Amino acid sequence: MGNRKVLLNSQAILDDKLESDFVKPAVMITDMINDFVTGILKNERAEKIIPNVKQLINFARENHIPVIYVNDAHMQNVDVEFDVWPEHAVADTWGAQVVNELKPEKSDFVLQKRRYSAFQGTGLDQLLRELKVDTLILTGVVTDICIQHTAADAFFRGYKIIVPEDCVEAINEQTQKAALDYLKRIYGCEITRKDKIVKRKWS
């Protein structure tokens, strides 16, 4: 009987371990909005990742993985970013809208941000906890700014982070490479590619 109890306990420990190893991802799309693609802060490199991001979003929707957009939606004449950058992505303007190719669907989540990090003043952490998400797949722009600050906040809160390098972009190859290297070294991000993510078994 004693042995049986030990066995049952071991099974419970094993179950707990499996439970704790279980990965519950969300795909996040950061700032794939008009102003960062073809608008005032346009970037041809951002335009080029649209098909990859689209494939990843479609994969997530088909596999019931939450899709979460976090978009710049700045307050005109107020936000601190306008001391550093030209006015961009003002809330409720064309520039703050997600590009046509990647429009959110009803089942997706859409949050607005006024800072680089998707966690700052957006309710993202609360949403992720409610969805029981423990792993973030980060996509969008810009790798060394909003993606990097989002990764920092995710790391501080204990989320695992996956970055498909063909679904994020910076303004040039040099900053892209440096940012990916930083994400890997400092926050332990797994740097991978879209095709590897869609081939992985997630649950």
Ligand code: ZN
């Ligand atoms: Zn901004």
